[in-house]
Amino acid sequence: MRQTSQTLELALKGIVVPGFREWRSSLFVVLAATCACTYTARHVGAQERVDDQASVTVLRGATVIDGTGLPALAGATIVVEGTRITCIGTADECPAPENATWYELSGKWITPGLVDTHVHFSQTGWLDGRPDGVDATQIFPYEAVTADLKANPSRFHRSYLCSGITAVYDVGGHQWTLALGEQAEDDPHAAHVRAAGPLVTHAGLDILHADEYDTFLPMSNAEQGRESVRKLKNWGSTAVKVWFLAPGEARRATLDAAIMAVGDEARTQGLPLIVHATSLREAKVAIRAGATMLVHSIFSEDVDDEFIQLVVDNDVIYTPTIVVMPNWIRAVTSVALGTPNQADDPNGCVDPGTREKIADVAAVAPYLSEAQANEDYARGALSSIPARLDQTKRNLKRMYDAGATIATGTDAGNPLTLHGPSIYSEMEAMQDAGVPAADVIIMSTQNSARAMGRLDDFGTLEPDKIADLLVLGGDPSADVKNFRQIEWVMRAGIMHDVSDLSYDSAK
Numbered sequence: 001m002r003q004t005s006q007t008l009e010l011a012l013k014g015i016v017v018p019g020f021r022e023w024r025s026s027l028f029v030v031l032a033a034t035c036a037c038t039y040t041a042r043h044v045g046a047q048e049r050v051d052d053q054a055s056v057t058v059l060r061g062a063t064v065i066d067g068t069g070l071p072a073l074a075g076a077t078i079v080v081e082g083t084r085i086t087c088i089g090t091a092d093e094c095p096a097p098e099n100a101t102w103y104e105l106s107g108k109w110i111t112p113g114l115v116d117t118h119v120h121f122s123q124t125g126w127l128d129g130r131p132d133g134v135d136a137t138q139i140f141p142y143e144a145v146t147a148d149l150k151a152n153p154s155r156f157h158r159s160y161l162c163s164g165i166t167a168v169y170d171v172g173g174h175q176w177t178l179a180l181g182e183q184a185e186d187d188p189h190a191a192h193v194r195a196a197g198p199l200v201t202h203a204g205l206d207i208l209h210a211d212e213y214d215t216f217l218p219m220s221n222a223e224q225g226r227e228s229v230r231k232l233k234n235w236g237s238t239a240v241k242v243w244f245l246a247p248g249e250a251r252r253a254t255l256d257a258a259i260m261a262v263g264d265e266a267r268t269q270g271l272p273l274i275v276h277a278t279s280l281r282e283a284k285v286a287i288r289a290g291a292t293m294l295v296h297s298i299f300s301e302d303v304d305d306e307f308i309q310l311v312v313d314n315d316v317i318y319t320p321t322i323v324v325m326p327n328w329i330r331a332v333t334s335v336a337l338g339t340p341n342q343a344d345d346p347n348g349c350v351d352p353g354t355r356e357k358i359a360d361v362a363a364v365a366p367y368l369s370e371a372q373a374n375e376d377y378a379r380g381a382l383s384s385i386p387a388r389l390d391q392t393k394r395n396l397k398r399m400y401d402a403g404a405t406i407a408t409g410t411d412a413g414n415p416l417t418l419h420g421p422s423i424y425s426e427m428e429a430m431q432d433a434g435v436p437a438a439d440v441i442i443m444s445t446q447n448s449a450r451a452m453g454r455l456d457d458f459g460t461l462e463p464d465k466i467a468d469l470l471v472l473g474g475d476p477s478a479d480v481k482n483f484r485q486i487e488w489v490m491r492a493g494i495m496h497d498v499s500d501l502s503y504d505s506a507k
């Protein structure tokens with residue numbers, strides 16, 4: 001079927017089989033069982049996979065939202081052979097091959113795995129990873145923080161899978177992050193990773209510029225920018241990420257020329273240009289320099305028609321990252337006001353060490369600047385959050401209405417934007433902005449996989465794609481909050497019970 005009638009199959013996915021779910025509901029409870037049936041695989045290509053990957057898994061009875069934008073298919077059957085999906089359709093269309101492991105999933109929903117297009121393995125989720133924001137290096141020496149991050153990326157992978165994220169784009173980090181993609185690709189206990197490596201920028205603190213960290217590569221002028229891109233290419237980076245802040249008027253011409261040169265060199269080297277530019281003027285310059293993806297919203301002002309046109313005409317991917325800024329404010333003000341933080345982590349996916357760290361605000365308090373420590377200032381900053389959220393949501397809605405391609409990204413690793421579960425509040429904010437839940441799902445799966453350049457492999461549930469998918473207890477197309485009700489995550493054909501990935505034994 002996969003080879004001969006994929007179009008037919010896609011058409012059939014839209015058909016709800018009458019009575020099918022009712023029939024399945026008698027088998028309501030999730031049940032893994034070995035099938036003793038003697039079906040013969042009728043899918044071209046399936047046999048090779050069975051040969052090199054013995055496992056065959058059949059998911060039956062759930063409502064499948066496949067991420068393509070087609071209507072949901074109730075009472076669906078998904079067959080997974082080895083690491084790939086081989087069939088999606090009705091039970092008749094997708095008979096189970098021999099020796100399959102079956103999951104009865106009536107009353108559940110299945111979606112593609114979520115893809116977070118904006119994370120940083122080089123950041124912890126707390127202030128210790130950002131000494132340029134709060135310099136607490138006396139208690140959190142940066143060298144020790146980075147060594148620990150490098151030694152243990154698996155804690156973030158566990159949190160990603162536990163939260164339903166099966167792929168992430170690391171859009172800026174230390175040089176060692178460049179190896180993560182290959183390490184994670186075939187590991188069913190890790191999310192897929194694409195990494196841009198060190199940021200190219202005209203900004204940043206000296207401590208982060210130090211050679212041993214390579215957080216940043218310089219871009220003070222055009223030639224320096226070109227050299228930084230060539231360095232990234234030599235290191236094996238898969239993208240050029242530019243941190244482009246609004247410069248004072250005196251430096252504008254030089255820095256505009258620098259980013260144009262970076263864009264030109266990136267094209268020469270065959271690397272996509274992805275840009276952090278949260279001010280409108282700089283974002284426009286970035287697109288003219290060849291940016292294929294903007295990794296943030298315009299935060300501080302309304303987008304205008306010229307910007308929208310540039311994004312749409314150049315097919316630039318717009319990643320709103322709505323919650324990271326409020327989370328920064330909450331992080332710093334929680335220290336100023338002595339309010340311990342709790343993770344927004346419904347399934348207990350964040351490791352206990354990180355949870356303890358974000359709760360221990362007293363430890364960081366001595367290291368706030370005078371302004372940060374001022375309680376009135378802190379309360380004022382907190383009260384500015386709703387207006388900031390309104391700004392980014394308004395911009396998202398305008399971009400959405402104009403038909404821009406929007407992808408989901410959290411900026412995980414920043415203070416209180418925790419690797420993994422922060423994707424829930426981000427998707428909920430996108431929904432609150434006025435984007436229908438069904439489209440937030442597409443942005444968080446298909447569009448985000450496209451942003452990573454991996455849509456051929458994952459991001460939708462279709463025959464021949466890698467079997468990365470979620471089993472949810474609630475309908476996410478009714479409300480994306482239902483992603484919080486994740487029960488199973490499949491990565492590369494391997495089913496993980498979320499309660500096994502959780503650190504909370506009660507879960």
Ligand SMILES: [Zn+2]
Nearest residue numbers: 118120172411
């Ligand atoms: Zn970021």
